[in-house]
Amino acid sequence: MIYIAGQILRGSTFEEGYLGIDRGIIVETGSGRSPERPAIEGIVVPSYVNCHTHVGDAAVSLDLGLSLEELVAPPDGLKHRALAAMSGDMLRSSILSATGMMLDTGTSHFIDFREGGIMGTEALAGLSPPPHATIMGRPSDLRYDEEEVSSIIDIAHGIGISSISDWERSELDALADHLHREKVPFAMHASEGRREDIDRILSLEPSFIVHMCEATDVDMRRVGEEGVPTVICPRSNLFMGKTPPLSRMIEAGMELCIGTDNFMNADGDMRAEMEMMARLLRSQGSDARLAIDAAFISSRKLLNLDAELPFTEGRAANLVVYKGRGTEPACDLLFRSGNGMGMVCIR
Ligand SMILES: [Zn+2]
Structure with a gap:
């Protein structure tokens, strides 16, 4: 001993x-x-529990001249073009470099928004490297295909989509209905680069949402009242020119968890992410120690771990x-x- x-x-x-x-x-x-x-x-x-990653991105080369939209919006953002062109071997080595980095910096669990339909989900599920992965797969196109969704959720833990703005309303409703029928977690990015309709987002009954940088105070209060956990990714947001309004989120009663988001612009080091949250909290007039609660209580609770x-x-x-x-x-x-x-x- x-x-x-x-x-x-x-x-x-x-x-x-x-x-x-x-x-x-x-x-x-x-x-x-x-x-x-x-x-x-x-x-x-x-x-650590890293509540939001994209482990396929570690092998994507960044273009510093591009905007948020040009970098990550599907289907034509740089990241999606790079992922589509990536061989299976390259994707697997990207995943392993991301997961190895997380393990080395003390992360035992992560929640990944896995792009690339069934193939992308299988790549992570097949490797199943430590840390322990919760896989949120997504359809390969921005449309609902019953058979594809059934196949993805056979191997993934849930579905995590880019955002409501990228989807036709009827297609997204059909996807949400399918997932709720099967009692499968459904999550999405929300109001990252621009404000999105919070009532529409909440009507889809997400298990959790990610970002909320451009949300209004009323939006934040709605999320707080509904008790939907929100994953914030400060380093990724700042890189994309966005500042998460953390103090206003906390005042609105939102429960904040922490994730590191795209590996192409922020590594998976949760201590670094927590520190950035702490610095932002101080700059916005709040207690920096709230970052410790977000990392070690709320983020663990999201996976029902012993918070x-x-x-x-x-x-x-x-x-x-x-x-x-x-x-x-x-x-x-x-x-x-x-x-x-x-x-x-x-x-
Ligand atoms: Zn993301």
Whole structure:
């Protein structure tokens, strides 16, 4: 058995304590000093859940001169042209480079919006590399095909579409009906580059939505009232010239989870994403520590993971230790990267 000690995240706060770990399982927890010399000391947090990725994009070369629309809008945005031209081998190596990067930086679970119809879904499902993937597949074209959707949801966990603006109303209604009939999760990007009709979005009963950069306060309140979790991806948004209005989202009662979005413009490092959220929160007049709740409570809840007490005896020791200790662990975790990662343990 080894001991890990230091500032351990419990709920929203850090406590001085230790964890005893035997063969990847937490067998002892305590507050105060470790009973034996710890193998490593630092700031101890649960493994990350990255709530929004596109792992196929890691091999797409970026063109810095292009706008959001020109880069990612289907079917002709740069990313979609690049994905369509990608060989199966290249797609698989793109997926493996993205998942390897996430694993190395402490992510144990991710939710991927998988483009490319059945083939794209199969590419990730077939590899099933760690971290654990929740696959949100999507139809290959912007139209509903019953047979195709049935085939995708046979292997995917749900469907995640680009946005309501890209779809004909009747086609999208048919898709949503199919998914709700089968009780399959349905998610979508919402008001990323421009405002979209929130009543229309909510009428589709999404399990969660992504972005909401261009939403109005009324839109945000509607989402908060309906209790639909929203995944925010600050680094990707900023790259595309958008700033997620995080303080207004929180004031509106929205539950915020964190994702890193397209690998072509932001890597899968959740600590970096959380830090960017913290910086934006401060710049918008809110408490930066809300980024910790978004990463370790709301994001875990989205996958029904043990959000409240991940460090309980008998549970798998899925955790990350950042070396060293500062006076304020939250501050170290959010703003200082100098100490580096001491340990990543993911089962
Ligand atoms: Zn996305």
